[in-house]
Amino acid sequence: MADISQFPVWEFASDEEGTPDQDETWVRPVDAKVVPAGAFSLSVAAKFKTTSGAELSGIVGVTTFGGLEIEHGAVITAHDYVFIPWPGYDGAHRSCQVAANKLGIPESELFPLQYELLVPVAGFEGPVSGEYFYSDAAQVGLAQSLAFSKLLRASD
Secondary structure (H helix, E strand, O other), X not given: OHHHHHOOEEEEOHHHOOOOOOOOOOXXXXXOOOEOOOOOOEEEEEEEEOOOOOEXXXXXXXXXXXXXXXXXXXXXXXXXXXXEOOOOOOOHHHHHHHHHHHHOOOHHHHOOEEEEEOOOEOOOOOOOEEEEOOOOHHHHHHHHHHHHHHHHHHHO
């Protein structure tokens, strides 16, 4: 977590794919304390809060090209990188179960999982926050719509 504290914004180093021992998953820090506008698939430092009140640290995927899009996240522990899927992902519910098991938290105490980015996003006022929610398809869509509506109103 020291790297994320020092560099809260990371990008895929796609221009370095030809370098030995690096592929399309290689990331590097961005020298920024604000999530830049017009960017794709950044990993941004975030804090998470479970339904049971436990606080966790990690990253949230953010794209700012053409607006704000929140993507998959990850909780980072001392020993693991725990994938938190975007609710629209086909395998989201199964991935939630895996995440809960890896973290040793019952799924009902982990989700809905609230997040807040630790750095501001260019063009948006206040902290960007929302939740990863996995009950059924209707509630997932509703939770995402409500989160984005709050963001849009905050930026007006």
